Amino acid sequence: MDQRYRPSNLLLQWHLSDACNLRCTHCYQESFEAQEPGLEHWLQLLDDYLDFLGGDRQAPRIPGHINVTGGEPFALRDFPALLDTFARHRKSLSFGILSNGTLIYRAMARQLRHWNPSFVQISLDGIPATHDRIRGEGSHAKAVAGIRALCAEGVRVLISFTAQPDNYQEFPAVARLGHELGVHKVWSDRVIPPSGPGATALMLTPAQTEEYLLLMAQARAALPAKSTTQIPLHRALQFLEGGDSIYRCTAGESLITVMPDGTLYPCRRLPIPVGNVYQHRLHELYYGAPLQDIRTPRQYEGCEQCGFAQRCQGGLRCLSWAATGRLDQADPGCTLAQPGTAGKAWVPIKAV
Ligand code: SF4
Ligand code: SF4
DSSP, X not given: OOTTOOXXXXXXXXXOOSOOSOOOTTOSOSOOOOOOOOHHHHHHHHHHHHHHHOOSSSSOOOXXXXXXXXXXXXXXXXXXXXXXXXXXXXXXXXXXXXXXXXTXXXXXXXXXXXXXXXXXXXXXXXXXXXXXXXXXXXXXXXXXXXXXHHHHTTOOEEEXXXXXXXXXXXXXXXXXXXXXXXXXXEEEEEOOOOSSTTGGGGSOOHHHHHHHHHHHHHHHHXXXXXXXXXXXXXXXXXXXXXXXXXXXXXXXXXXEEEOTTSEEESBTTBOOOOEETTTSOHHHHHTSHHHHHHHSOOOOBTOTTOTTHHHHTTSOHHHHHHHHSOSSBOOTTOGGGSTTXXXXXXXXXXXX
């Protein structure tokens, strides 16, 4: 165990349960059965996580943040009790909630203001017809109602847009809606399909990726100067058009994910099982061989000639994993990494 490595911060994405009121077409889940271990086990895991963050004379506390989700967390009976506990630990950690937004009514929004999460993130995947096709009839209207309720209570809202081949051109419409609703951020990343044969058919092609990045940059430029809504271009490859800082995958470093049954992944989108948090201490899993291997620096095939290679390090590694089962390949959506174009100068758009 190499315990010398110490993360500068540690984000825990925590999937409490597979239970959900929707059945989205791009969902990672295979089951929607509620098989969560329950509040008692959740609180044990929270204790273990806080213990991992530590903090004593030898080493200062590692800043922690939990993104808690489901399934759909607001469908869970014990979710309010868990949020109560998070709120009591507010000095030691911050937390956000990832939701489909359809179960957030005014009373819950009021309660959320009291719990004071850093944000509530709601998924919107396009104009109403597209979103409903992906997530179910009526789900767009319910999600927007949830966003309105949260904004009315002063809860910070993020909209998350998952870009797929049949919706990515609608990002600007979602960005405009986010601005009209007064949300804090509208951000987006590309869909990661289940790994295996057929995965590439569900991904954006490099040409679509290029257009998607451009649309994001244009949507940001089109917001009124006084808009309080941000459109960060901070995910993999987005720096190529937006000029934001270069994203590097930190799965297994400053990001870990716990699944409802306790399985630990480096990231939800990189489903490599590392062990079970209800059978092993987090410390043991974090410093065990599988995560050490994922943290080991690599050369990325296809990135050799790229001037961004040191900082970008292969882009969306989970997308490479889904497409090839390998972690050492260039992002399949990156035009800089395509045969014959590797190393071409990409001129970021300054004003669009
Ligand atoms: S070629 Fe590789 S390092 Fe360069 S931008 Fe593309 S994915 Fe990133
Ligand atoms: S690149 Fe993929 S696996 Fe890595 S942190 Fe980002 S979403 Fe997770």
